[in-house]
Amino acid sequence: MDQNELRLLESGCVQEEPPECMAACPIHVDVRAFIANVSQEKWEEAWKILRKAMPFPGIIGRICDAPCKEHCKRKEAGQAIEIGMLERACVKTQSPKQRIYPLPKKDKSIAVVGSKLSGLTAAWDLSRKGYKVTVFESGSQLGGDLLSIKEEILPHNVVREELDILFSLGVAAELDSSVNDENFLEDLARRFDAIYLGPDYRNVPSGLKDLKGVFSRGFLQYDPKSPVWQAAEGRWAATSIDRFLQKVSLTSGREKEGPFTTRLYTNIDYVPYVPAIKPLNQASGYTTQEAIQEAGRCLNCECLECVKACSYLEKFDSYPRKYVREIYNNANIVAGRHPANKLINSCSLCGLCEAVCPEGFAMQSLCLKARRDMVQKGKMPPSAHEFALLDMQFSNSDQFAMALHEPTYESSAYIFFPGCQLCASSPGEVKSVYAHLRKTMTGGVGLMLGCCSAPAFWAGEEQLFEEQFSMWQRKWADLGRPQVILACSTCYNIFKTYLHEAPIISLWSILDETGLPHDFTSLKDAVPLALHDPCTTRYESHLQTNVRNLLQKMGQPFVDLTAKSEYAECCGFGGLMQNANPDLAKTVINRLAGRSSADYVTYCSVCRDNLAGAGKRTVHILDLIFLKDGESDPAARKRPGWSQRQENRLRLKNDLLNELWATDRGERIDHAGPVLNISSEVWQVLEDRRILVTDLEEVIHHAEISGHKFYNPDSGHFKASLKLYNTTFWVEYIPSDGGFTIYNAYSHRMEVSGKEGQ
Amino acid sequence: MTNSYTDPEDLRWKCHKCDMFLSVGPASLTYMGKTINARLPVCPQCGFVLISEELALGKIAEVEQLLEDK
Numbered sequence: 161m162d163q164n165e166l167r168l169l170e171s172g173c174v175q176e177e178p179p180e181c182m183a184a185c186p187i188h189v190d191v192r193a194f195i196a197n198v199s200q201e202k203w204e205e206a207w208k209i210l211r212k213a214m215p216f217p218g219i220i221g222r223i224c225d226a227p228c229k230e231h232c233k234r235k236e237a238g239q240a241i242e243i244g245m246l247e248r249a250c251v252k253t254q255s256p257k258q259r260i261y262p263l264p265k266k267d268k269s270i271a272v273v274g275s276k277l278s279g280l281t282a283a284w285d286l287s288r289k290g291y292k293v294t295v296f297e298s299g300s301q302l303g304g305d306l307l308s309i310k311e312e313i314l315p316h317n318v319v320r321e322e323l324d325i326l327f328s329l330g331v332a333a334e335l336d337s338s339v340n341d342e343n344f345l346e347d348l349a350r351r352f353d354a355i356y357l358g359p360d361y362r363n364v365p366s367g368l369k370d371l372k373g374v375f376s377r378g379f380l381q382y383d384p385k386s387p388v389w390q391a392a393e394g395r396w397a398a399t400s401i402d403r404f405l406q407k408v409s410l411t412s413g414r415e416k417e418g419p420f421t422t423r424l425y426t427n428i429d430y431v432p433y434v435p436a437i438k439p440l441n442q443a444s445g446y447t448t449q450e451a452i453q454e455a456g457r458c459l460n461c462e463c464l465e466c467v468k469a470c471s472y473l474e475k476f477d478s479y480p481r482k483y484v485r486e487i488y489n490n491a492n493i494v495a496g497r498h499p500a501n502k503l504i505n506s507c508s509l510c511g512l513c514e515a516v517c518p519e520g521f522a523m524q525s526l527c528l529k530a531r532r533d534m535v536q537k538g539k540m541p542p543s544a545h546e547f548a549l550l551d552m553q554f555s556n557s558d559q560f561a562m563a564l565h566e567p568t569y570e571s572s573a574y575i576f577f578p579g580c581q582l583c584a585s586s587p588g589e590v591k592s593v594y595a596h597l598r599k600t601m602t603g604g605v606g607l608m609l610g611c612c613s614a615p616a617f618w619a620g621e622e623q624l625f626e627e628q629f630s631m632w633q634r635k636w637a638d639l640g641r642p643q644v645i646l647a648c649s650t651c652y653n654i655f656k657t658y659l660h661e662a663p664i665i666s667l668w669s670i671l672d673e674t675g676l677p678h679d680f681t682s683l684k685d686a687v688p689l690a691l692h693d694p695c696t697t698r699y700e701s702h703l704q705t706n707v708r709n710l711l712q713k714m715g716q717p718f719v720d721l722t723a724k725s726e727y728a729e730c731c732g733f734g735g736l737m738q739n740a741n742p743d744l745a746k747t748v749i750n751r752l753a754g755r756s757s758a759d760y761v762t763y764c765s766v767c768r769d770n771l772a773g774a775g776k777r778t779v780h781i782l783d784l785i786f787l788k789d790g791e792s793d794p795a796a797r798k799r800p801g802w803s804q805r806q807e808n809r810l811r812l813k814n815d816l817l818n819e820l821w822a823t824d825r826g827e828r829i830d831h832a833g834p835v836l837n838i839s840s841e842v843w844q845v846l847e848d849r850r851i852l853v854t855d856l857e858e859v860i861h862h863a864e865i866s867g868h869k870f871y872n873p874d875s876g877h878f879k880a881s882l883k884l885y886n887t888t889f890w891v892e893y894i895p896s897d898g899g900f901t902i903y904n905a906y907s908h909r910m911e912v913s914g915k916e917g918q
Numbered sequence: 919m920t921n922s923y924t925d926p927e928d929l930r931w932k933c934h935k936c937d938m939f940l941s942v943g944p945a946s947l948t949y950m951g952k953t954i955n956a957r958l959p960v961c962p963q964c965g966f967v968l969i970s971e972e973l974a975l976g977k978i979a980e981v982e983q984l985l986e987d988k
């Protein structure tokens with residue numbers, strides 16, 4: 161990513177754009193922050209926010225005509241916030257002490273002609289910039305018409321106090337000056353480096369107006385009586401004069417000087433209608449209590465649509481615009497800690513953010529790109545994805561992978577590729593589906609077992625992915641490139657993107673087209689299930705429709721879990737979130753499980769298992785379709801553990817080969833391991849730590865053969881370790897009737913060595 | 919850098935081969951090309967090192983993470 165890409169990406173998130181009120185304010189008061197402080201009764205803070213952008217807040221705060229109000233987002237759900245009245249309520253409270261720090265004095269002097277709010281504002285801004293300013297007023301006092309405003313609205317002493325601040329900056333005033341004299345301007349032009357002619361100065365001789373250094377009001381695109389517009393005009397003139405005297409561009413970077421249209425998006429779909437608070441006494445405006453109440457109606461406009469939808473984005477406490485910067489910085493750290501590694505590796509790459517974002521910001525693309533970059537530079541933390549990649553390699557090894565024509569066939573019109581996780585979770589259903597397909601489809605339905613290599617894709621391991629995927633492709637080509645029937649929507653996504661030549665079709669489309677294996681009178685009185693669409697079907701609405709049709713045909717009532725098909729949520733498996741950030745994956749699955757109190761139905765085996773693992777009763781649609789009479793409650797089926805998932809795959813291949821292809825695979829299946837007694841508590845430990853039974857067996861086997869182990873005479877336990885792949889596993893056990901009882905297991909990645917004879 | 923990470927409980931273990939109680943001795947831990955020396959429970963005869971659960975999931979995991987994020 162270079163600087164330009166960074167900027168471009170950052171601008172794709174509008175969270176930091178100003179709210180409507182601030183964008184519409186001619187002087188861009190941070191109205192949102194101001195109101196937030198009012199609502200929390202932080203009057204001093206509220207004052208300070210006004211002061212930051214508003215000249216003479218004691219004056220303007222009392223008389224501002226609030227052109228921002230008609231842009232306020234609240235009006236779409238009630239009435240606009242009474243911003244002007246809130247300003248009045250604020251400036252009626254005690255003003256906090258202020259210290260003004262003008263810039264160092266400059267040796268240029270400026271004349272300001274007229275002392276309406278525009279002239280006064282120009283004087284205020286320019287004197288703070290260090291210029292020597294003199295205000296010329298034809299009347300006998302400064303502020304002219306301000307003093308003609310009713311005392312209850314704008315007390316004279318407030319005007320005087322505010323002007324005193326101006327004088328304390330060294331601004332001089334020439335009252336009763338003959339501003340209409342013929343030579344007045346020429347005289348000024350001789351004495352001053354620049355002149356600002358306020359809007360009340362009408363008598364500008366043509367010719368002079370275009371003189372270098374003379375600035376006067378712009379076009380009248382606004383109400384000249386508006387106090388805040390007057391102030392804005394004075395401010396813009398001050399900026400022009402400053403730039404003129406500093407000899408820099410008068411125009412650059414000033415596009416947003418006046419009111420503009422903000423890009424900020426604020427969702428008000430769920431905002432309840434609340435009308436504005438009416439002050440009990442209209443003339444005196446809000447009491448402080450009324451103001452606090454009214455401020456409480458402010459929506460505190462912001463976007464965060466993606467953060468609201470995604471626990472991952474929420475967990476890292478910020479939003480994509482900030483994350484872009486963090487990820488960019490991370491990539492540019494040569495030596496030292498890479499603080500954004502976890503951020504990059506925790507995203508489930510599900511794409512929900514893109515679907516909900518008004519600008520279509522795709523966090524998943526950013527994270528995947530960053531992962532690929534890390535892998536290429538050798539900066540990917542080895543532990544982040546290893547477990548999943550080893551599992552993928554297991555699936556694609558001879559232990560599980562295979563590719564065969566249907567028994568007795570020499571060629572295949574189709575192959576069924578159930579994907580690794582359905583086989584890991586429900587090997588029995590894979591057999592049922594395969595039997596059904598052989599019965600209903602003509603031309604031969606071959607079978608391929610393996611993994612689509614999505615884990616390598618998610619891990620950013622482009623080379624590994626390429627290698628594993630082309631292995632799959634070769635086997636498929638050897639079968640004569642049959643049409644591929646897929647039961648997993650992750651496979652569907654991967655194949656759709658990378659297997660351009662292959663005609664793929666989802667199992668759900670086939671079942672929807674060719675009909676169900678039997679009729680479903682049994683479901684007639686079924687209670688409605690909540691239908692969870694896997695995140696990988698986000699843009700595959702035809703699959704979502706197929707599944708809905710199937711449920712309908714079965715007579716199974718259901719309700720959708722999300723409002724729109726693109727809003728499908730991830731179960732935490734996607735993007736290897738579960739590997740890189742198991743705690744976050746737990747939050748994610750619990751949130752998904754909490755969406756409805758009904759039992760769920762879904763059509764991804766990993767979603768099914770993760771939901772079941774979170775204690776949510778969930779059926780896979782195949783559980784419903786191939787439910788056998790008398791079979792117990794499939795929604796109560798536990799999530800098979802990591803070891804079971806490998807075991808299921810081993811057995812499935814073996815069973816299929818034996819049952820369908822009559823290949824006697826002999827003893828291969830029982831890996832002749834000893835009997836391990838494992839309590840349910842220890843099972844949980846193994847699950848959480850991702851330690852497989854086969855790991856335990858290897859450690860114990862090695863210890864028992866080599867005698868390299870520890871013994872604890874107090875407990876009678878043994879402890880042994882062995883390094884497998886990149887991990888050292890420790891097992892605490894005792895031999896027990898023909899096998900071993902396991903007490904504990906843990907692992908680490910550092911390699912340990914001691915020194916002999918110390 | 920030498921750190922000592924030994925719980926008295928760890929010294930209740932014996933090296934099965936040498937039939938000797940463990941004692942605190944020098945050991946080295948290597949990961950991602952970096953080696954850290956520490957004093958750990960080891961067999962005084964053959965130098966076989968015991969890593970306790972606490973150490974593996976605590977300090978070692980922490981250091982692994984640090985080295986991985988380098």
Ligand code: SF4
Nearest residue numbers: 173174463466517521
């Ligand atoms: S949805 Fe998220 S990424 Fe999109 S603009 Fe809003 S905060 Fe930014």
Ligand code: SF4
Nearest residue numbers: 181232233458459461
């Ligand atoms: S609701 Fe609040 S933040 Fe939003 S536009 Fe109105 S005043 Fe501004």
Ligand code: SF4
Nearest residue numbers: 470507508510511513
């Ligand atoms: S987990 Fe999904 S929704 Fe959240 S940032 Fe990643 S891709 Fe977007």
Ligand SMILES: [Zn+2]
Nearest residue numbers: 933936961964
């Ligand atoms: Zn020893």
